[in-house]
Amino acid sequence: MFSIRTRDPGSYARTGTLKLAHGEVRTPAFVPLATKAVVKTLEVKEAAALGFDMVLGNTFHLFLSPGHELIKQLGGLHRFQRWDRPIITDSGGFQVFSMGHGTVADEIKGRAAQSAGERSGAILSIEEEGVSFRSYLDGSTKFMGPETSMEVQAALGSDIALVFDECTPFHADREYTARSTERTHRWLDRCLKWHAQHGPEGQIVYGIVQGGTDEDLRRSSAQEVAAREALGGIAIGGSLGEDKAQMFEVVEWTIEELPEARPRHLLGIGEVDDLVRGVELGIDTFDCAMPTRIGRHGMALVPDPEKRWRVDLAKARWKEADEPLLEGCPCSACEAGYSRAYLHYLLRAKEQTAQRVLTLHNLAFLQRLMAELRDAVDEGRLAAVAAAVRSGAAPWELATARA
């Protein structure tokens, strides 16, 4: 199911292949979001044309609308969104809890851009059984617990289901985090029990490591999750700290406790430097709203570490700029040759086309980056390639990077 091809001698990095019910995922891989059964501004099938093997759907949003029963009735999520490759579904835990907890974790993980509308829901209660909350769509009371989440994911028919967890926020104290993490482990077992009895054929389950930023809680959560042999893979979730240094310290503690043979997913992380560091730490798959979200906000990924790899085309400085989106970029959006002035104008005119073009560019940028990182691991050049990315090399310039 998961086979490791090459191990990097200087880090935890590895390349491999994840064999899933709907096909193979070349790892390490970035997984674009198809949160609401669509990659925002694109058709889902365009993710394949961009070179992605898998997309991520969202249990919470699809549960609320159009409803998992309807999607099942229409043949499942693959058929609904016309995508015959692998799908991983988030469990809904993060979304349910992000309505009730503060936004600190969101900010750190770059997930703060959920619309105001999506935040107008509210948690009504968190019990051992699960969570009651108010739907952000119609205000009705909804309940989601481990079994609900697995039932929804079974109906969706995703290749990988994630267990239902509490995503503990950064500002939670140690005691809350400890209690929450223990409950998450009990929920993990309930998810596995439900899945063993009712899970659809071919669907595998990933556990989620929580534990906040306390080393002992993180390590013990990782050990607990790793101990469940039924899990097809392990995801790392929750608050990962207040800055990137702490985030990767937390990830490293976790990785050290995880069995090497099972695939690892890092939830909600996808900045350019984070992908490089994550690969070095042995992460196999990543998902993140960043490339699609910043595209809709007028930003394009560029190889500029000092500007967090992004340029804001809505800024007035691009009004008359006859330079391309990104010189030398081989993506289809750049190939069209639009000037920054044109994209700036379209953004100001609120023309959707700009958001689409930037989304295409940003996803292509990350896809090429991941492909180059895979090649680098396979060819023993990861250290040189990672250094080149960090010093501002473009993805298509990495093929020749050597120590």
Add this chain to the structure above:
Amino acid sequence: MFSIRTRDPGSYARTGTLKLAHGEVRTPAFVPLATKAVVKTLEVKEAAALGFDMVLGNTFHLFLSPGHELIKQLGGLHRFQRWDRPIITDSGGFQVFSMGHGTVADEIKGRAAQSAGERSGAILSIEEEGVSFRSYLDGSTKFMGPETSMEVQAALGSDIALVFDECTPFHADREYTARSTERTHRWLDRCLKWHAQHGPEGQIVYGIVQGGTDEDLRRSSAQEVAAREALGGIAIGGSLGEDKAQMFEVVEWTIEELPEARPRHLLGIGEVDDLVRGVELGIDTFDCAMPTRIGRHGMALVPDPEKRWRVDLAKARWKEADEPLLEGCPCSACEAGYSRAYLHYLLRAKEQTAQRVLTLHNLAFLQRLMAELRDAVDEGRLAAVAAAVRSGAAPWELATARA
């Protein structure tokens, strides 16, 4: 420049080729709108992939933003929007006057969907020299007259420039219409004078016939416009009446006064039945916001005369519909196989992708319709094909329609 290939013996219809500075347009043709230098929800280049030879840009909107000087500085409208095929530019007259006049003409011509924002401007004065108005973007005072319009269109570098006219509304009385039409003719001469001195090489100018719905005013306007030998073609504008019967009566009066050798454009008309009738009346090119606009509003073109050839996918009745957008439709959007339930869901979720898919479908539908009408004229089958369209045949079913 315009060559007629086949004349239909039973109507005014003809097929031909319009040779313009940036290429050829196969006529009769539908011309999609690229109002603000973009086909809404698409990249302009996608119009070529759909089979269109020409798009229509808008002088008024591009004058206000980003400004014709900037577009000229960036190499002209073709380069700005990365489209190397023909462009026709509307003169701005319709938009300037639609801020001041009522909306009756808009309703009849199906042009009522300009956003509230675009209507928040206002006409300050209409003088012999031209029109002063308030910009809908920033409230600043702007002026547009015949020379301004031609100067803007020269800067844009369109293949076909339209003369600046007053688009008299349906509710104007005969006296107002007569005076307005006479001024439009004086403006026509000022446009031609400016263009003779300053017009860019290769750009041709179309006059615009006005005259409202009074037969004598319409016919005399057509004669006046036709008398200007410098015009490369003639457009039919203004109020065409209160219903389709009157609209085509007005068009027929006009056609009877026009020289056969010059190409004719019908402004703002593009419903399915209107295209068929327009072709029968000898119209060579049409533009209309309908296919792109209704797509953004959740509607798809379907071969259903009783429903004005459209289906509204936002309606609740499609919530669970596992039927395709349009059975048998060979367009790329339909080829993807999305169910009406999926498109309904995307529309309700306010996902842009739905608007894009419907826009692609609607444009493909009209493009195929026009291609079939051209073939029908060339093969002497127009009467049968027109009857088939009117009785609900799909565009791809027309190739075999015979009397």
